[in-house]
Amino acid sequence: MDKEYITDWFRGLQDRICAALEGADGKGRFERDAWERPGGGGGLARVIRRGNILEKGGVNFSAVHGETPAQLLGHLQPELGMGSQPGLRPEGATLADAPRPGPDFYATGVSIVLHPYNPMVPIIHMNVRYFEMSTGVRWFGGGIDLTPHYVDEEDARYFHGRLRAVCDRHHPAYYSRFKAWADDYFYLKHRQETRGIGGIFFDHLAPDASTSAEEIFAFVRDVGDCLAPLYTHLMRKNAGLAFGEPEKQWQSLRRGRYVEFNLVWDRGTKFGLDTDGRTESILMSLPPHAQWEYDHRPEPGSRERATLNWLRKGVAWA
C-alpha cells in the first residue's frame, strides 16, 4: 500500500462525497478549482455556494510534496526523536542556517467544512490525511466534528453513536481515546467553550508492532466514508425545520465563534497560513457571514443558553 494508492482513494472519496451532498442538497453544485503548489503537487478545491441547504462549503483534495518545511521539522523533532539525524534542522534554525538537503515529504488528504442556511442544520467538519517523509516516517490523521447552532440531543447521540460504531469496528479503545482528543482539540480556550459537540480527532497514527499501515488506513477509510451518510441524514432531517430572524442572528454569532476557533486555535490553519499554504483552500472553512456582539449573553432558560451549556468537554453522548 503506497502513497499512490492512498492518494487515489482520497481522490475518489472527494468525488463520492460531493455527489452525495449534491444529491441531498438538490440544487447546489460543487464547482472545481484545480491549483498547483509552487514547491510540488497541488489540489482540487470543490466549492459549493448558495445551494438549497448548503450556503457555503468546500470538499478539498490535495496531494503535495517537496522539501519538508522547517516549521514542520521543528515541531516533529521531539516526537520523532529526529534530533540527531543528519540533514534535519535544529529547532529554531532557519532555512538559511540549515544543512541541505532536508528530507522530502508527501502529504495527501481530504478536508471538508459545510455551512448550511438553516440554523437547525449543524455545521460539519471532516478531515482525513496521510503524511510520509523520505526518512521512512509515515502516519495518518483525521477527524470529524459537528457544530450545531442549536444542540439537538437526539442528533448528538446519533452522531456520536455512528462515530463510536466506526471506531469500534477497528479498535475497542479508539472511540474513547479519539472522542477525548476531539474534546481537547476543538476547544476555544478564550471562551472556555468547545466548538460544538465534538466527535473524533486523531493524529500521527503510525504503524507499529501491533497495528499495520493497512489496518490504520482501513480505519481512516471508514471515517472518510461515514461523512456523507451522517451529514445527508442531518440535512434531510432538519432542513425543513422552521426558523426566524432570532435563530439566524444566533447562527451568525455561532459562526463568529467558528471563525475564532479556526483562526486562533486550529493548528492546521495556522500552520498552513504560516507556511505559504493555499489561502483560499485553507480559509474555505470560514462561514459566508458572521457576527460579533459585545458580551452577548443568551437569556437564562432560552434554547441558546441550553446550547451553550452543552459546549463543554466530557459529555458522554454515546
Added chain:
Amino acid sequence: MDKEYITDWFRGLQDRICAALEGADGKGRFERDAWERPGGGGGLARVIRRGNILEKGGVNFSAVHGETPAQLLGHLQPELGMGSQPGLRPEGATLADAPRPGPDFYATGVSIVLHPYNPMVPIIHMNVRYFEMSTGVRWFGGGIDLTPHYVDEEDARYFHGRLRAVCDRHHPAYYSRFKAWADDYFYLKHRQETRGIGGIFFDHLAPDASTSAEEIFAFVRDVGDCLAPLYTHLMRKNAGLAFGEPEKQWQSLRRGRYVEFNLVWDRGTKFGLDTDGRTESILMSLPPHAQWEYDHRPEPGSRERATLNWLRKGVAWA
C-alpha cells in the same frame, strides 16, 4: 513621572476620546463596563453600538499588574538580556518549573477600534500603552492605523500628514521609522496585503541616554491626542457619502480581512487570548458583521480593485 501619573493620563484620554466621538456621532453613547483582573488590576471597557455613524466600537482603558506571565518573560529574554537574572524563567519553562517569585509587572493603556456603518468611512485603530517590571525595565508602545474600505487618496494623505506632523514634533526619524514599522506590523502575510493604508506603530520605546521617559511619554500623549480630531474629521467628511448594496457587500468582505488580521497575526490579540486576558475587551476589535466568499476577485478597473492596489507596503503618503 510614575505609573500613577501615566495611568491617570490614559484614563483621562479615554474620557476625552469618547466625548469627542459621541459629539461627532450625534446619537450613539459609549456604555461603561468595568471589569477586574483576577491576578490584579482591571479596566473600563467603553462600548458604542448602533450609533448614527459608528456601528460598533470600543474605547478601552486598562491598568493591570501582578506576576509577569511566563509567556511574556519568554518573549522578552533575548531582547532584555535577562537570561541570567535570578527569578526569571528559562524560555519554554512552565509556571510549575519556575523558581518563585518572578518579577512583577504593571501595564496600562488605551485601545480603540471603531467600525462605521458607511463603507466610505474607514475603520480606525489606536493603541497607546506603558509597561514596567519590578526589575526596573519600562517602555512605551503604541500606534494608529487606518483601514478604509475604499481608499480615498486625499484622506490617506491627510491621515499620514497628520501623523507625520505629530512624529516630527518629537524626533525627525520617528515618522519614517514608525511608518515602516506599521507597514510591517499591519500585514496579512497569507493575503500579501496590508490591513489598510497603515499609519505608525512603535513598541518597546525605552528611555536611554538620548531620550528620557518624559520625552517618550510626551510623544505618546501626542499620538493619543491626535485620534479624536483625525477621526471625527473623517466621520464628518464621509458619513454623508452615498453607498448601496455592492459597497456594503465589499465592506463585509474587507471586515472579514480585518478579522483575519486580528485573529491570525495581531500579537497583542494572540498574547491576550493565550494568557487568559479579558476576551470581550480583546475581541471588541472585531466588526459587527463580516463575510467570506471563496476566491473573491474584484473586477479590473473597479474601485474595489483600486483599493486592493493600495494595500501594499511602502506607499509614500506623506
